[in-house]
Amino acid sequence: MPPSETTPLLNGNGSHSNTTFIGRVKTLIAAEGEPSWIASYRFFLFGSYLNLFLLFVPLSVISHQFNWDAALRFSFSFIAIIPLAKLLGEATEQMSAKLGQTLAGLLNASFGNAVEIIVGIAALLQGELRIVQTSMLGSILSNLLLVLGCSFLAAGFKFKESNFQVTAAQASSSLMTLACITLVIPAAYQSTLLANLASDDQSGLLVISRGTALLLLGVYVAYLVFQLKTHAYLFEAEEQEAEQPHMSVVAAGVALLGTTVVTSFCADFLVASIEETAERYSIPKPFIGLILLPIVANAAEHVTSVWMAMKGQMELTIGICVGSSIQIATFVIPLLVIVGWIAGPGHELTLFFANFETISLFVSVFLVNTLIQDGKSNYMEGLMLVTLYLVIALAFWVS
Template sequence: MPPSASESTALLGNGNGSHSRPTFAHRVKAVITAEGEPSWAESYKFFLFGSYFNLFLAFIPLSFLANFFGWDASLRFSFSFIAIIPLAKLLGEATEQMSAKLGQTLAGLLNASFGNAVEIIVGIAALLQDELRIVQTSMLGSILSNLLLVLGCSFLAAGFKFKESNFQVTAAQASSSLMTLACITLVIPAAYHSTMLAADGAKNKLPLLFSAEADIDQSGLLAISRGTALLLLGVYVAYLCFQLKTHAYLFEAEEDEAEAPRMSVVAAGVALLLTTIVTSFCADYLVASIDETAERYHIPKAFIGLILLPIVANAAEHVTSVWMAMKGKMELTIGICVGSSIQIATFVVPLLVIVGWISNHELTLFFANFETITLFVSVFLVNTLIQDGKSNYMEGLMLVTLYFVVALAFWVTD
């Protein structure tokens, strides 16, 4: 039997049957328990038990214990390395769940901000520990991993199911052109560095192809890098407007009917905050163990930064991209791979340069000539393969092969 008017009034009033305005606590409660949204229990049940990736969450306490008790560097590195894999997935899940109710523009901005949260967290952790080499190689490695390994595996997987896959060529070319611009901005500091060495009368030019070390004034490189970082951030903001507003139709792809959110907005926001905090600790432990692990087990630090660390950040993204490609949704695959690389090159890397500027760490956009050439040829190959708007398994094999060649080169170079 429905409640009487007086009973309804009492429920909304002060308990004596008289009406009163809702208090601040009532308003907060109304937001937290919005009608139609999952409860907190339902939200966190999905968040913690919604993926097999979450089985690896067991490595989080192991990572904390290994660091607290000073266990062997290999254990600290391994436990932190594995722990970050599910955390990266949870960061993406929380971001996606928050985006579901925020509208296209806010959702796009949120995904742009937190889409590469693990790279940002690992980069800042390495930066604050003065591991500038790790910062640079991990950022470069994330770009190469997305462009070569993830995109290559996606083309390869789709090629075994479909003879040929098609995608929107205009959007792909716009994205690859921006990636080319970001690549060129990394070539300029390397060219400046080489020119300065020549002007200083360097006798042996061969090591420039293999080393980032040089005894020249860093002020010029810092000025170029910091100015370029500000300009790239401006270009990235313009790209977001291009993608989300002015030319959004180019990036639209056929999607399945949208699923109802599995988490409330507030629960997803809290989960995002907590996951970010835990990830920052694991990233800090991971970076702190790199030096000892590299020295004890004879693993080049460049290989750790360029190959191993990006695997952590891109594991969940890799699975999603391949899955979308096998379903024939190549626009989404291109968006994940090339879009993520653009975020790193035009947002994450410049952001870290600015953070280094603020924290008095001299992080520059100067990469060794060998690394710069590697990035350039990778971007060139990707641009060549996607310019016709079609893909097949052979193109995927080319990308994956180049990635393994790069991995082999960095295994023997440090």
């Protein structure tokens, strides 16, 4: 066999190998100074033991195709989304390392909550409006209470007290308060005006929801400009050593798109099995939407946030937890309202959440605002946040 055909793909650095077909392909697919595609995908697929759970992706497909027990279909799809969420976060991070701060911010805005968007659209198109609402609310509560609380706890066991930029934290929490208020207004409208009129007409509520959704999207764009451009200095963390990217930009982009497609199928299978699973095993649907789905969707963020807190990077922790909640409240939920608007009758999503859900969000935002206003954190504050999350989870379990 000719030597050119036996030249190892990763080791062929000689002048002769560069003239071979393999050498030309390597030149095309790997930009100078970037990892090759093979090295990129080796890292992407084998860089974490969590990727072993990707075995549940084909199991999710098989169980759905052969209509296995609802609990198996739900469990397989549930577990499959965990490593997919991690891979989405990894691909986004690898692209961000090369494209700079502004484009990185836009990427994180688009793909940081990709799992929530995919699960939300899948549920919306299947007419599961309550699952959409509870899963979105659950993502906000999970980030604000569980993830931030665990981060404060983890940092508190290592440091007596942690400090962070109070102005940036307050700006973020104030925007979160605004988003919370925009959910209170539709609830107040539904509870008072329509109750007094004894009417089932939803036209007014739809107008309020759609108008508010458009305004919130505008506010979110303004927040991105505020965070990335005009007041970027408020959100800058301490300088860290730049890490070498493990994936090329093109390879990471392809991985991002591919993982998004696979996640969309698993999310569709997951949503399709919720109804039967909830009925057969007496699990409240609000509990599935509010507690279980967000834990899966935010799995990567949970680990990253706690890890950053233990390294003393509290600005990054606040940015992950509160920033992700802001994305859900001012970008993802309004986006789903507009998608429901386009999808037409049977898919029309409003910003009217049940009174109990609205109150749960309000008290959560109030507690977070109270705890971060001094720019310091400790383990006791983390314990308070986690406790409130467990109380809300218990209430939804018996609802």
